Amino acid sequence: MTAALAVPVVLAPFLAAAVGLPLGRRLPPGIVAIAGTAVSAVLAIAVAVSSRPAETLARLTPTGGIAVTVGVRVGGLSATVAVMVTLVALAVQVYSVGYLRGDPRYPSYAALVSLFTAAMLTVVLSADLLLTYAGWEVMGVCSYFLIGHHWERPAASSAAVKSFLMTRFGDVGFLFGVFVLGTAAGSFRITDVLAAVPTMSHTTVLAAALLMVVGVVGKSAQFPLHSWLPDAMAGPAPVSALIHAATMVAAGVYLVALLFPVFLAAPLALDVLAVLAVVSMLGAALAAFASADLKRVLAYSTISQLSLMFAALAVGGRTAAIAHLVSHAAFKALLFLCAGAVITAVGGGLLTDLGGLRRAMPVTFATMTVGFAALAGFPPTSGFFSKDLVVAAAGHAASGEAALVTVAVAWLVAVAVLLTAGVTAAYATRAWLLTFFGTERPAREAGPVLTGPLLALAAPALLLGLAALRWPELRPEWGSALASVAVVVLGAGVVLARWRAAPGRDPADLLGRARPLLASAWHTDDLYERTVARAVTGLAERVVAVDDRVVGRAVTGSGRNAGRLGGLIRLSQNGNPQLYLTGLLAGVLLIAVGVVVLA
Amino acid sequence: MHVVYPVVLAALLFSVGVYGVLARRNAILVLMSVELMLNAVNLNLVTFDAWLKDTLASGQALTLFVIAIAAAEVGLGLAIVLLVFRNRSSIAVDQLRDLADRDAPSAVPGETVAEREAAR
């Protein structure tokens, strides 16, 4: 029964999109989209509550080899994530009605967001790896369209193209991973694949895991395929909130969690994942601290938090990673929506333009403070509890218990996690201070349509950790809790001291000359621009030139040469019979000699 | 009498005819050389007819026919040569260039006999 319920969870937003896209203009704004998402949310919760794993199966098409099937697979992990996705999507849909009031392209926007939700739910609830890949790709296209929402701005359209191409590169890796697993297991169904993992040879599993890592790194914007996420902020804020904070980028983490047995069978892949996570964790955190735009700070913060989840997975803390994923979704979506409200109120995203909005926007101030607290990991926010689980997991791995990842890597992860916690607290406090303190500025509080969802999201950001205490494995451990709180207080303290010493000055000046380097994440973006982009366009120009000159010319040239050769032979035709006779008799002589010699 | 003598003679005559055809400028001399070649053929035919003692006398019959053909050819050939002479006032074989293969229409659009008559 639960599986039958899960199907409409995916279909509801899909239908909303299918209805909204063509007819959107005539209906009142967003009704169809919000209704679809709401229905999906209710059903998701119902499925989560019953929480009995179930699966449906239907054959989509014969392919001459392994058949492609379609179906839903409900489990504890997928149900929870599905609920999280639908709730955040609902909040974003409601928020968007207010945020994009008066935008002529709102109907198509709402339909695309519902399509995106349907795609994300397909990834979460799919029973067949190919269906997951399909959802995976459709998410990428929806993100392309939504980032390019304001396509008249060149920045938005080029950011959209960059995001799609980078994620597409990752998706190719993911597809090949699916091929490896599918062919080895003889079927693309997830249950069959997971069942067949012990029988697979070590190289196959390793290859599959590494390919999955490529796919996941692309989608979740980890180093080295990370530079598209900061640019993706060109899209409207709710889009950033839904896609680039809570769902799409988190799909990578969900996938690794789903196919965890594969990764367990290939520890080397986990080492790679851990190293990548560490690098992107610290790099992004420092970049967040250094960057000057509020949304870019949040974008880098997302990359950093995702790396935390990957690190947790790498060290075997699957529940810790999922817990942090859920809580991160709540407070990061909240932060983005608040940022959206602040930006519309002030009219600009740069931190220097903001400041002193404490009194002007009380509700936003309150909810954003909760968000920042959860991000930094102050108790009792949900951020504190989930981050603590990650720190604990890193601690156990470092002390050699789980013995999954090599001990050196485990130590590296543990140190990095603590360091990142500190830097996170620092940039959270900096952003908080720069936004709400300093010189007063005239601004109006956003309307109830915007503040409603903010409050709705502030609740879980604050209470989720406490509510989760019911489950024993989610309780924090004292050792790691104390360590993380100490580091957080240290980070926040440094920034507060700096702020009190020079109120109004951006604490990031602490970094001094290193700031531009860190702000642009070690100039990786320009590096890609100069190397990959320029190389491809250069190659393209040369291909077109070669195509015209060599291939085309070779053909037309052969035509002209035939004409010229004809002209040459024509010279023998000069009207003189004597020449003709010589030709004839010489020919006869040649033939006669030939025959005499040969015969 | 060995067959070799007449047959070698025929071969040599034929080659002399070939030389004549290719070397001579005057059309009538070319005709004479062709006659030589045909006579070489006749010699060959008669020799083989005698050697084979052919009951059908096909060699000699063909010789007679070749002689007749040669006569007819010379008659017609001279008619054509005279026609060329009337048009070009010279029967040098290697000066005939009017039918050469070229793009532009031939410079001299074939002045007609009438024009030459009028000119004279």
Added chain:
Amino acid sequence: MTGAELVFVPLGAVALGSSVLVVTTDQLVRAALWLVVALGALAGCFLLLAAELVAWVQVLIYVGAVVVLLLFGIMLTRAPIGRSVDLDSGNRVAALVVALGTAGTLVTVVVGGFRTASIDLGDGSAGSAGTVGAGLFRYWVLPFELLSVLLLAALVGAIVLSRRDIGPRARDGGED
């Protein structure tokens, strides 16, 4: 060297020599005369080979008709009687090469083929008018008839080409 061969060789030499002179002399009329000598010598050869009818026909038609026609041709084309310099065209060298090549090939082929063959003329009646005539009208009637058509056609062709009175009706008849 049988008796016939003793006569044949000089006759052949005469024929060959005169034919070479035909193609090399620089006097037009003299070429025609040398042709007569060559054809006469050949008629002699035919006689030697016991082909009387063919020999007399050769003399009658070739020497009588063909050479006379050629002389008419020479006269009608107003060729100079004396020595005229440009009788040989440019590609004499090519002509020589091809001629020698042909000679070499043909001689080797023929000699290789018929080195041992020899003719015994028997009673020499093979070439008489009776046998050739009988053979002609028993086996080669169709070519004979065909030849009549050929001669008629050649005759008509020669006449129509040389008639001047049937000119083009209008001057631009040919050009419209």
Added chain:
Amino acid sequence: MTVLLLVLPLLGCLAVLGLPPKRAAAFGVAVTSATLATALLMAATFDYHRSGFAQFSVNAPWIPLIDLRIHLGVDGISLPLVVLTALLCALCAGYLARPSGQPERPRALVALLLLTEVGMLGTFVALNLLLFFVFFEVVLVPMYAVIAGWGGQRRAAAARQFILYTLLGSGVLLVGLLLLYSRTSTMDMVVLVGRAGTGLSHGVQVLGFLLIAGGLAVKVPVWPLHSWLPDAHTQAPTVGSVLLAGVLLKMGTYGMVRIAVPMLPEGAVALAPALGALGVAGIVYAALACLAQRDLKRLIAFSSVGHMGFVLLGIATLTPVGINAALLGNIAHGLITGLLFFLVGGIAQRYGSTDIDRIGGGLLAKAPRLGSLLVFAAVASLGLPGLAGFWGEMLAMLSAFRPAGGLNPALYLVFLAVAGLGTVLTAAYFLVMLRRVAQGVVPPRWTAERFGDVTAREWVAWTPLLVLVLAIGLWPRIVLGVTDGAVRVLLRGG
């Protein structure tokens, strides 16, 4: 039924010359719709359980000396292509009959269109090698006339290069077919597939495959032999481009699937890696060429080379999955590129040129529905799951992952990797094209222009394609269900 399928357009082609010019286009629509109806009727009454065996078959002698028999029949492989051809021809006729764009000399154009349709349908239903060759060549002259008569500025050179290059291909194809005939002394395809190359020495099979596949490669086009395609597509009128891209390219790949692969298995195994390599090179080469293309129509023409690269990769794996992928890729490419050329035709009619810089962008603002259709077609073409393009490419790559026995798997993994890179590049050039044409701000020179969005007549011509692209994307069983049975029969030797 198959005879009716061919006779209808043939009679139409002759009859239209007698009509008054202004009613020619309408008559064209009538005839092509009747043919489409016949094709759909065939599809309806087709016995899908025996899709491997020729149905509605007719077998009459025509020239016994060279064993040329009028042997027609439809099976799982040719049925989808027949329906696709009939559909595209009907849409082209409808496009010609649109009130705004009456072409000059309409009777001649409709007659040539119908004659091309006869050639195309004949190629797909012929079950006799020589009959296949005759229909293969029937298409040449009318398509040449369409390009030379109604094309763009440099149409004469493009048309001449098209017909000469393709004729060279079909010359080589004929040599291959006759080599096969001289060794098997039968031209009947069903028999030859049944024999699957038994009795043919290895050398003959390899040489035969080289000649037949080489001849067909010009038509597909396989990478180095493609230089006729961009010019022909760019200079052809919209109707010509749609048919050229939509169906003519498929005659090459269909020929390979129907003749070269099943009848000369040893030849196929020997040359499949080369075919795969050229196909994959074609994907990357075409993608790069499209990235730097300045003309929209030329860009779409080059994209055809890329998509055909995936189809070739599918064929080169010689597995049921690969061949299914190739056939599905054919249908998908036919629909999507047909739609793309219709859209570009519409853009060219409105902007007067297909030069990207001249258009300057802002199509979504200027004509929102036309713009969004262009976006839809571009996204379908770059292989978005849920749309037709995805399945062809994905299955081709899946088949490359596990090629047939006797083929070097490592080599095919390299092909797979390059093809994957190709998909990224394909996505790149389509999105760059969209950024330059659809998105961005309307340049000042066009702001004053008043041209309407998609007209009703255009919707009629394009909706079937839209619906089919979506339908096949969501439910690929429509095509794969039909071809799968036939492919198994084909590869197992009938």
Added chain:
Amino acid sequence: MQTIQSVDYLAVAPPLMLALTAVGVLVADAFLPARRSPWIGGAALTGVLLALAADLVLAVGVLPQDRPRGTFCVGASCSYSVDRFTLLFQAVLLVAGTVVLLLANGEVRRAGLPAGEFHFLLLTALAGALTIAAGRDLVILVVGLEVVSLPVFALVALRRYDGRSAEAGLTMFLVSVTSTAVMLFGVSLVYGATGSMLLDTISAALRRPGTPHTVAATGVVLVLVGFGFKVSAVPFHFWAPDTYQGAPIAVAAFLSVVSKAAGFAGLVLVLTVGFGSYAGVWGPLVAVLAAASMTVGNLVALRQRAAIRLLAWSSIAQAGYMLAPLGAAAGLVGEPRVLGVLAAATVGYVAIYAVMNLGVFAVLSFVGWIDGLGGGRLDDYRGMARSHPALALALAFCLACLAGLPPGLAGLFAKIVVFRGVLTGGYGWLAVLMAVNTVLGLAYYLAWASRLFAPGPSESTAAFGPVPRHVAIAVGLAVAGTALMSVLPQLVLGVAPTLGG
């Protein structure tokens, strides 16, 4: 000793009837006043049609039992025998003759050619051609070849007021006479080596080990030269372009179709019936000639701008295609049945070529002489589809057939048969070269055909005036023949001379 041979007059009827008509026409021309000259054309035409009727009557007699009807026989081998091969060739020659006569009708009047003599010479040449088709011994073939050639020398030079015509006549005369001399020398060598003039006796003699093989081989090759000239294969092709340009258009048509067909008839007879067992000797030679003719013919034709010269080079190239199957005989020495198949391929192509080519020449004769060029230049045809739609379509159809491209199905089937012939002989390289040549061929046929439909100043083609009746019938006949060959090519395909014992 019965001296007079029993002559089977029915077998000899077609050429005999033509000869009688020719003489009749000549005599009538002498007595009829000038204004009655169209009657002469009519009389000639009736003569040809009567011969065709005789041919059909013969066909009814011979075809069913497929037993050749020989006459002038010596023991078993007859020197004039009528079998399916002969009947097919005679039918093709007579149909071609009718069309040429129809073409000539207009030109004789306009160019002021002497009607009586013109038709006499044409009919005699045609009679000669028919005899070659039935001849089974070297004497008849040689004399027949002469009967075809001599009248044509006169016909070529018939435009006496045009210097170029005389020049063309002289060129053709000299080259033809020389090649006949070479051929006769070959005949003498073959006679010397085999001891007989009859083809099947020669064939038996060639198989005996005793014959002096080098002499026989040289003889065979030299005989081939004579036919090579008639068929205008490379390197004996130099005369063709100049002669076609100088000659009246009807005579050029005659040369390109009738005399070439006669040449091929003789060649096929000599090579298959006579020198069948020497395929190893003449096979490679014919293959090289074929390859050279196709390639040179097509390459030079690419550069031609005058219509008649383009047709000359095109006919040289087509001769190459016709020679190709015979060339492939080398691969299968000693199998008479397969040699028959190859010969049938050539025969089929010749028949279809004859009909296709006449269609083009018919349109050329309608266009007439434009600034000293029979049939004008290619550019003079620009926009003809608008002024003379039916004529332009007929010309385009015939050009498509020559190129071997549907809708010209006849040409396509001819090419397929020739390709098959070459491949059964195992000459793969020749087949591929032919494929390349078809492309070269299409290049210039296309250049011409596209000019017909090109939007040009249509007043230049309108100046040709309305299509006269006789040209319409000629074009109609040619196109109808081609269409028939397109649908039922088996009428002409698969016919080979009956190979003797």
